[in-house]
Amino acid sequence: MVLPALAQDSQKLAPTFALKAARLLDGKSDTVVPNAVILVTGDKISAVGSGLPIAKGVQVIDLGDATLLPGLIDSHTHLLSEMDGTNLTLQDVEMLRIVATQSTAHRALLAAKLGRETLQSGITTVRDVGNSGVSGDVALRDAIENGWIPGPRIIPSTRALAPQGGQFGRLIPEAQSIIEQEYVTIRGPESARQAVRQALYDGAGCIKVIVNGTPADVTPDEMKAIVDEAHTAGVKVAAHAIGNAATRTAAQAGVDSIEHAYVVPDDVLKLMAEKGIFLVPTDGTLKTFVDMSFGTRVPSDEERKQSEKNFARFVKMEQERLERAIKFGVRIAAGSDMYLTMPHLNRGAASLLVYEAYAESGMTPLQIVRAATSNAAELLGMKDRIGTLESGKLADIIAIPGDASKDAKALEHALFVMKSGEIVKAPK
Ligand SMILES: [Zn+2]
Numbered sequence: 436m437v438l439p440a441l442a443q444d445s446q447k448l449a450p451t452f453a454l455k456a457a458r459l460l461d462g463k464s465d466t467v468v469p470n471a472v473i474l475v476t477g478d479k480i481s482a483v484g485s486g487l488p489i490a491k492g493v494q495v496i497d498l499g500d501a502t503l504l505p506g507l508i509d510s511h512t513h514l515l516s517e518m519d520g521t522n523l524t525l526q527d528v529e530m531l532r533i534v535a536t537q538s539t540a541h542r543a544l545l546a547a548k549l550g551r552e553t554l555q556s557g558i559t560t561v562r563d564v565g566n567s568g569v570s571g572d573v574a575l576r577d578a579i580e581n582g583w584i585p586g587p588r589i590i591p592s593t594r595a596l597a598p599q600g601g602q603f604g605r606l607i608p609e610a611q612s613i614i615e616q617e618y619v620t621i622r623g624p625e626s627a628r629q630a631v632r633q634a635l636y637d638g639a640g641c642i643k644v645i646v647n648g649t650p651a652d653v654t655p656d657e658m659k660a661i662v663d664e665a666h667t668a669g670v671k672v673a674a675h676a677i678g679n680a681a682t683r684t685a686a687q688a689g690v691d692s693i694e695h696a697y698v699v700p701d702d703v704l705k706l707m708a709e710k711g712i713f714l715v716p717t718d719g720t721l722k723t724f725v726d727m728s729f730g731t732r733v734p735s736d737e738e739r740k741q742s743e744k745n746f747a748r749f750v751k752m753e754q755e756r757l758e759r760a761i762k763f764g765v766r767i768a769a770g771s772d773m774y775l776t777m778p779h780l781n782r783g784a785a786s787l788l789v790y791e792a793y794a795e796s797g798m799t800p801l802q803i804v805r806a807a808t809s810n811a812a813e814l815l816g817m818k819d820r821i822g823t824l825e826s827g828k829l830a831d832i833i834a835i836p837g838d839a840s841k842d843a844k845a846l847e848h849a850l851f852v853m854k855s856g857e858i859v860k861a862p863k
Contacts, residue, residue, distance in 0.1 A: 448476050449476070449493065450474040450476045450482075451476055451493075452853075452858075453473070453474055453475075453487075453495045454472070454473040454475065454496050455498065456497075456502065457501060458501075459473070460503075460839060461483065461505070461823050461824040462504065462805065463823050467840050468483075472485070474487065474489070475830040475832070475853070476856075478829060478857075480828050480832070496858075496861065498834040498850065498862070501851070502838055502839035504804060504832070504834070504835060505809070506557065506558070506560065506831030506853070507556075507559065507807045507833065507846070508562075508768075508807055508812060509562070509811075510713075510770035511673075511694055511715050512786070513564065513774040514550050514561065514563050514567070514575060515542040515563075515566065515567035515571045515572060516533060516542070516567070516774040517545060517549065517774065517776055517782075518774055518775050519730060519776060520728055520730055520775035521729060530566070530603060530617070531613070534613055537568075539568030539570070542571050543571045543575055546567075546572075546575045547584045550575060550589075551584065552781040552782040552783040553586065553587050553783045554585055554587045554859055555781075555852065556786065556787055556847075556849060556852075557852050558786060559588060559821070559833070559854045560831065561588070562590040562592070562814075563576075563589055563591050563592060564592050564675075567591070569616060569637075572591035572593065576590075587854070588854070590641050590815055591638060592639050592641045592642060594615075595643040595645050596618070596621050596627065596642065596643065597644070597648065598651055598652055599651065601618030602618070605649075619633065619634070621661075623656075624657050624659070627653075631668070635668055641672070641673055642672045642673070643672075643674075644674045644685075646658065646675060646676040646682075647675065647677055652680060652684060654684070659688045661688070662689050672691050673715070676693050676694070676695065677699075679699075682698075682703045683703050686710065687706070689710060691712065692768060692814055693712060693713070693714055694717060694770065694772070695716075695772070696714055697752060704759060704760050705763050707763075712766075713765075713810065713813075715767075715770035716789075717772030719792050720788070720792045721746055723777075723788050724746040724749070727776075727777055728742055757796040758796055761797075767793075767802070767806045767810060768813075769793070770811075771787070773785045788847075790803050790807070791844065794843045800839060800842060803843045807846070808822045809822040829856075830853055830855060830856040831853065
């Protein structure tokens with residue numbers, strides 16, 4: 436029961452803040468709103484518009500020649516993992532090192548640092564898709580929600596569901612128990628259903644499936660069982676899938692997003708567009724790949740050239756498939772998949788580099804903003820709460836210097852960050 440008098444009073448609450456800037460992008464329309472004002476009341480946006488009147492006594496934050504935007508959303512993070520990129524060709528060995536030597540507690544504390552850096556960069560919500568030990572991502576979400584540590588809002592997925600072996604390559608029989616520290620092995624459709632129920636029980640807000648396996652992928656029947664079980668519970672499914680067979684298995688089963696899909700045929704892209712399945716292109720520029728492959732070591736010119744040659748084909752391939760996906764009308768949600776140590780960049784700054792890759796593939800700044808705000812909010816099942824600057828939404832708001840509709844690179848330099856009406860970062 437709501438007391439009418441009380442309801443009326445709460446509507447009359449005075450705004451906590453008035454944010455002003457030269458312009459705003461609301462995250463869904465192409466219109467740049469000049470002379471922008473956002474009123475924040477408590478943890479929510481109470482009004483958005485051009486030149487709105489500001490009542491006396493409201494704290495005004497004037498951000499000057501900046502663009503106000505919804506807080507950025509990263510649909511593909513691994514906050515509990517930091518790998519050494521110089522081992523890029525030996526990723527399964529590097530993962531084995533992490534899982535066999537770092538407890539989930541150790542990784543959750545690392546994630547407290549990486550989460551703080553992520554939030555500071557302007558990313559106010561993430562979907563964390565596995566490689567987080569046994570429910571370390573749930574512990575991190577809870578710690579942030581309880582206000583123990585600063586960090587983004589988190590949709591955790593707990594351990595990813597995977598075919599035999601997870602992503603470790605071949606381990607000896609005596610080492611098999613290590614796999615279950617990081618993945619839940621699927622052994623048929625009923626086992627797949629059970630794995631979804633276990634993930635939900637463990638606290639998952641989304642289900643992550645590794646479709647690709649060696650030697651065998653998750654089967655179409657297993658995939659359908661996973662999607663059915665997850666959707667029955669109202670939870671979305673993110674599928675790691677690369678190549679003709681795996682992307683088709685995921686799309687036909689009706690997952691909510693396909694992650695990576697560096698190799699994907701036209702007919703699967705068309706099916707994704709038809710079914711409204713998002714592509715989360717976890718792409719990098721040539722520079723990003725080369726940088727991460729040397730870690731903190733400064734390579735010789737010759738080494739750098741060789742590395743560029745090695746990555747050039749891959750970068751061309753991902754660009755070409757993103758262009759095709761957009762041409763076929765596949766919706767794009769931004770996701771960094773950043774899990775490596777990047778030289779001279781913290782996790783937040785490194786995660787934003789993915790926008791440069793999108794720009795190089797021909798996405799406009801406005802398309803990139805949508806991919807990182809309203810589209811991602813829809814993919815996360817949170818479009819009623821986040822992803823746009825609208826009255827009634829949570830006050831997740833960032834300010835970017837200059838005009839973000841003209842230059843996506845500006846998204847890397849948030850000068851103001853607010854999450855749920857609380858100021859995280861402000862200009863000095
Ligand atoms: Zn990933």
